[in-house]
Amino acid sequence: MDIKAAIKEIKRGQIGPLYLCYGTEKYQMREFITLLRDNLVEPDNREFAVVHFDLTETPVDLVVEEAETLPFLVPRKLVIVQANPMFTAGKEGGKVEHNTDRLLSYLGNPAEHTVVVFLVNAEKLDERKKTVKTIKTAGQVLAFMPLGAAELVQWVVKEVERRKCRISSAAAEALIASAGVQMASLVAEIDKLCLYAGENGEVTEEAVSQLVARTTEQNIFAMVEDIANLRLDRALGIFYELLKQREEPIKIAALIARQFRIMLQVKELGSQSYSQQQIASQLGLHPYAVKIAGEQARKFETAKLKFTLAELAQLDYRMKSGGIDKVLGIEMFLLRLGAS
Incomplete structure (x- = not known):
């Protein structure tokens, strides 16, 4: 049953x-x-x-x-x-x-x-x-088990409607992109957004942007998305915001590497005709994270993803060994990646 x-x-x-x-x-x-x-x-x-x-x-x-x-x-x-x-x-x-x-x-x-x-x-x-x-x-x-990507968006829409408000699919995706895929976290943010919108009000993308603070991992998602779309100023802006939040540059570089590794894995498994759910199970990820990684991976060639991961490994070594200033190292990496 x-x-x-x-x-x-x-x-x-x-x-x-x-x-x-x-x-x-x-x-x-x-x-x-x-x-x-x-x-x-x-x-x-x-x-x-x-x-x-x-x-x-x-x-x-x-x-x-x-x-x-x-x-x-x-x-x-x-x-x-x-x-x-x-x-x-x-x-x-x-x-x-x-x-x-x-x-x-x-x-x-x-x-x-x-x-x-x-x-x-x-x-x-x-x-x-x-x-x-x-x-x-x-x-x-x-x-x-975790809902599929489309199911999660629909779940957010229904949860907002249960609170006598409304939200578009685009705004629901923006909420997931900011708050992450954990339902408990999403419910807390939905309660806050619906209170802000008021009864019969609409939860907009602008409200999500103003009221929902992105987690470090979600900021990395957004940074990689900006890099993939050649929005280098926005990618650097997210990086500087993370520094203001006292995030360690080595940790930021590790999370960027993790996202590129996921993109490469999703790309390779997708080429072997694995479904989104199968890839999620194989990698131990939420299906929505696989969806986002798949969309980002399509903007990079497989060889480019592998080269970027090798570059990040070298950057990690240089930062940890004192071969380069940590902030400068990530800045140069982002500039090279955005220019290539």
Whole structure:
């Protein structure tokens, strides 16, 4: 079952006894847990009807005992378990001893009065484990992965509309370009922008530019974009702004090198007919970052990207060994790159 279908069932009151939520998109996972809690337990009863465990600190036996114990004054209770060690590769809980057979027995016959949600902050489950195989049969396994580039833009538009404001796709992209791809950060910025726009107001690109401070990584994205479009004055302007923010020039050079390395990897994988999602998975990046890198990479020949990376490696060595002033070194690099 996918997340949308699970949400529809929960809103209809059809809540199962077992859920396994895994993935790297923590914000979506938290939103799902909130929805589940709100549809299962009244606000006044949450103090004693919602229980949290972490299997890196607590034996799974205690989780099973809690799940089997009848709820107090409510028909059903919610048990939320941070459960990486039981469903992923590696040691199960480190110093904590777990009775896996006890958990398997419970998964095979879960209590009707308890809803247990296992949370796994990992991209993949260990399909070899009995716990994974059993819960796939007995419960619902939901994957919370980063949205694709187009999906993320649409998500921003819908979040703005939920707050009774409106935003264009271009402004939504500008917001992502400034705030990054993490949903929690985007929500905070959306709240601020909608408050500024007012009810039924519009969140414009100008408002995004004025109110949303770019992260260092997003500034590097913008700097490379300006270089690719021969806007050297703007690229240098971003560099000087980063210096005002006390960013270390060696760190700036490393982030520029990282972006060019990503561009080269995206270009090479794209030439092998990899999809955007496949490239994102292969490189461990958000699909939106892959989209931006792909657009930037199209403006450079593969040989130029490789040459630039070699140049950056040499610049890194010279800066660290005192062979060149750090600020001057990056200035000269940007000037050469913009002129070539």
